[in-house]
Amino acid sequence: MIWQRVRPPRTPEELFRRRCTRCHGLPDLSRFARRQIEGIVRTMRERNGADEVITEEEAAVIVKYLEGKAK
Numbered sequence: 001m002i003w004q005r006v007r008p009p010r011t012p013e014e015l016f017r018r019r020c021t022r023c024h025g026l027p028d029l030s031r032f033a034r035r036q037i038e039g040i041v042r043t044m045r046e047r048n049g050a051d052e053v054i055t056e057e058e059a060a061v062i063v064k065y066l067e068g069k070a071k
């Protein structure tokens with residue numbers, strides 16, 4: 001149904017799963033340390049073009065989510 005496709009992501013995890021799979025498979029960040037995560041997301045936006053599909057606000061939510069899962 002249409003509304004399901006346009007429904008905005010409701011949780012940080014969902015945001016991560018949707019935004020970070022536009023260009024590649026779901027990235028596995030388990031091999032990165034918590035302090036590296038912000039830089040990775042920044043690189044995606046600044047160098048790999050992810051700023052087209054991920055706003056700054058969304059990036060901040062994703063970073064927080066991923067940092068929470070990281071070691």
Ligand code: HEC
Pocket residue numbers: 019020021022023024027028029040041044048049050051052053054062
């Ligand atoms: C606009 C496209 C795009 C989006 C959106 C995107 N990426 Fe990427 N990502 C890339 C490209 C291009 C590469 C480089 C692919 C390669 O190294 O073969 C990459 C590689 C990666 C890698 C591998 C880096 C490494 O050192 O092995 C990780 C981790 C990653 N992305 C995480 C993310 C995360 C997290 C998000 C969401 C915040 C995201 N990506 C969103 C384009 C994107």
